[in-house]
Amino acid sequence: MSDEQFWSIGELAERAGVTVKTVRFYSDRGLLPESARSGGGHRRYGPQALERLRLIRSLRALDLSVPQVRRVVEDRGGAGRVLEEAVASRLRELGGELTAMRWRAAALRLVGECPPAERAERLRILGALSSPPSTAPLVRFWRGWLPPRMPARVTAAFLEAAVPQPPDDPTPEHVLAFARLHAMTTAPCPAGRRPQPDVHRVAGAGGASLLYAGLIEAFDLAGPQVRRHRAPHAGEALDAYVAAYASAYGSRDTREFRRLLAARLAAEPRLDRYWELTAVLRTPPAGLPEPTPGTADGWLRGALEQDNASAA
Known part of the structure; x- marks a missing residue:
């Protein structure tokens, strides 16, 4: 690969539409492959890093955690099985979070709609x-x-x-x-x-x-x-x-x-x-x-x- 195809961390961030801080975060965790280092020791990235960064952004947009993202991007020959498992796991987590939110919303309505004389007792048992x-x-x-x-x-x-x-x-x-x-x-x-x-x-x-x-x-x-x-x-x-x-x-x-x-x-x-x-x-x-x-x-x-x- 010629030097023209190497990008600095800033250039990679600009091409991917993210901040330099984001690129550094994933690079420090070993999720972005470096193609080379400059004479001054600065990181240089190639098209593979841009493709990987775009994949990471898509996975994070699905609300997958960084450990889940790591398992997906490091999957070798899994035919998407790791991604399917990560998505299914996150769906289960979201189901639990949604249920918890519905319970909190119902509890708020219970307190907000009850007669003032009953609020103290209801707050006590809800606590x-x-x-x-x-x-x-x-x-x-x-x-x-x-x-x-x-x-x-x-x-x-x-x-x-x-x-x-x-x-x-x-x-x-x-x-x-x-x-x-x-x-x-x-x-x-x-x-x-x-x-x-x-x-x-x-x-x-x-x-x-x-x-x-x-x-x-x-x-x-x-x-x-x-x-x-x-x-x-x-x-x-x-x-x-x-x-x-x-x-x-x-x-x-x-x-x-x-x-x-x-x-x-x-x-x-x-x-x-x-x-x-x-x-x-x-x-x-x-x-x-x-x-x-x-x-x-x-x-x-x-x-x-x-x-x-x-x-x-």
């Missing part, structure tokens, strides 16, 4: 919430509620049903519901301990595993009834519900057991507020809320009471 919020506090809450030593498969299935996921495009109502769920599940329990259903103590680890596996099946069966707003009634869902408790107690599904079960359930702690807030988060933009384990359980308890009354 503990990330954007988008983490479900980790809710998971910890349920792991403290569920019986210990339950099989991981059963625990995972229940957590999937019980822990709502933050919507990607939340409304102010979604933000408020999640903030209240977060406050509820992270608040200290009265007397330092969360009340546990009596069946956890009676059934033990093995019985509790049978109980929750059976309850998940019963909730799935009751779900369509809840969606259709059908009145609680006896049937397959109630039979599965009673069978789950019967297996936990080591008993059989008899009329006497159903009467005793109804009395025991009436005395056990419930988490109605948790399920009310969860229902808000599972309500589509235009539609009815999806059944939660709480709404399904309430329907099944009603079905049990109705069934006992009919048999009396």
Whole structure:
């Protein structure tokens, strides 16, 4: 290559339409190939550097990071695979950033549109919430509620049903519901301990595993009834519900057991507020809320009471 084809750092910057500082930045990081050095030790660049600089500018315009740009420009024979991976990675990152912005926007609307008397309380609970919020506090809450030593498969299935996921495009109502769920599940329990259903103590680890596996099946069966707003009634869902408790107690599904079960359930702690807030988060933009384990359980308890009354 003749001397006429060598460019100084300023000439390269002018040809590429960038500043000298930009050329020096990428050159110092080894991203721009030098063709030679002048007698005074100054960098000289050729057409390859101009082509590389234009590629770098295009990649940076796509918001790829410098490390990602390095992997792309140094790819040899990858048929564009490194570029595809970098673009896919950045798209995932942008998706998360957009979701976070939507949560912040919804939170701002929540505070801006609420009555002045409610702002202090809302600001307090929003202050503990990330954007988008983490479900980790809710998971910890349920792991403290569920019986210990339950099989991981059963625990995972229940957590999937019980822990709502933050919507990607939340409304102010979604933000408020999640903030209240977060406050509820992270608040200290009265007397330092969360009340546990009596069946956890009676059934033990093995019985509790049978109980929750059976309850998940019963909730799935009751779900369509809840969606259709059908009145609680006896049937397959109630039979599965009673069978789950019967297996936990080591008993059989008899009329006497159903009467005793109804009395025991009436005395056990419930988490109605948790399920009310969860229902808000599972309500589509235009539609009815999806059944939660709480709404399904309430329907099944009603079905049990109705069934006992009919048999009396």
